[in-house]
Amino acid sequence: MTAETRRLPLRERNRVRTRSDILDAAAEALSDGGYAATALEELSRRAGLARGTLYAHFPGGREEIVRAVYLRVAEEVEEAGRALREQESGAPDRIAALARALVERTATASGRFYGKTTADALPVLADVTGGTSAAFESLIREDLAATDLPTGADLDALTTAVSGALRASAARTATHPHTVPAQVDAIRCLVSGLASTPGHRPQGPA
Numbered sequence: 001m002t003a004e005t006r007r008l009p010l011r012e013r014n015r016v017r018t019r020s021d022i023l024d025a026a027a028e029a030l031s032d033g034g035y036a037a038t039a040l041e042e043l044s045r046r047a048g049l050a051r052g053t054l055y056a057h058f059p060g061g062r063e064e065i066v067r068a069v070y071l072r073v074a075e076e077v078e079e080a081g082r083a084l085r086e087q088e089s090g091a092p093d094r095i096a097a098l099a100r101a102l103v104e105r106t107a108t109a110s111g112r113f114y115g116k117t118t119a120d121a122l123p124v125l126a127d128v129t130g131g132t133s134a135a136f137e138s139l140i141r142e143d144l145a146a147t148d149l150p151t152g153a154d155l156d157a158l159t160t161a162v163s164g165a166l167r168a169s170a171a172r173t174a175t176h177p178h179t180v181p182a183q184v185d186a187i188r189c190l191v192s193g194l195a196s197t198p199g200h201r202p203q204g205p206a
Contacts, residue, residue, distance in 0.1 A: 015057075018057060021047045022049065022058065023068060026065045027073065030112075031109055031112035034120050035121035036118075036120055043062070073110075077114070081100075081101035081132075083101075084097035085098055091194075095139075095188075095191045098140065099188075103173040103184060111174075113174075115170035115171050115174030116171050117129075136163065137159060137163045141155065141159040144158055144159055144194070147191075153194075165186075169183040169187060
């Protein structure tokens with residue numbers, strides 16, 4: 001419970017706690033069995049709450065719950081990534097910090113689904129995905145732009161490639177959580193390897 005939540009009236013604190021319990025149950029269900037595992041009966045059982053309580057907090061039912069838990073994890077990853085990145089200097093370490101925030105979350109029981117979303121969940125999540133990826137891509141581009149890159153390198157293409165490497169790392173740690181340190185180091189090595197002779201600048205859009 002956050003300090004902000006503790007300052008709320010008891011009734012509101014209970015509401016926040018119950019909502020969080022529902023989302024925790026949904027996150028673990030998604031990670032265990034994908035969208036198929038998020039039937040309201042199953043979420044009710046996991047959360048230890050009546051089905052009516054789920055509807056009281058999420059009138060849209062199962063789909064609203066799944067979208068809400070996805071957005072919660074996405075916001076947590078972005079917030080952590082920005083904070084960790086600000087503590088570093090140089091593109092390799094700053095981009096590795098973004099990777100760390102992502103893969104540490106996807107390595108958890110409640111975050112696996114974020115790194116390896118099952119096909120049956122994609123239609124439900126179609127209108128809420130991409131926000132954190134776009135934010136990280138912008139930060140990656142900014143860091144790469146401040147780096148000496150090989151002559152003729154296309155900044156946009158490199159940004160896309162590095163962003164894809166982060167997503168692939170998240171997918172791997174979702175199924176192999178022990179690989180978190182190795183994946184973070186791999187991203188750092190990848191970005192370090194892009195550096196070239198000082199003075200060489202990347203090509204961007206005209």
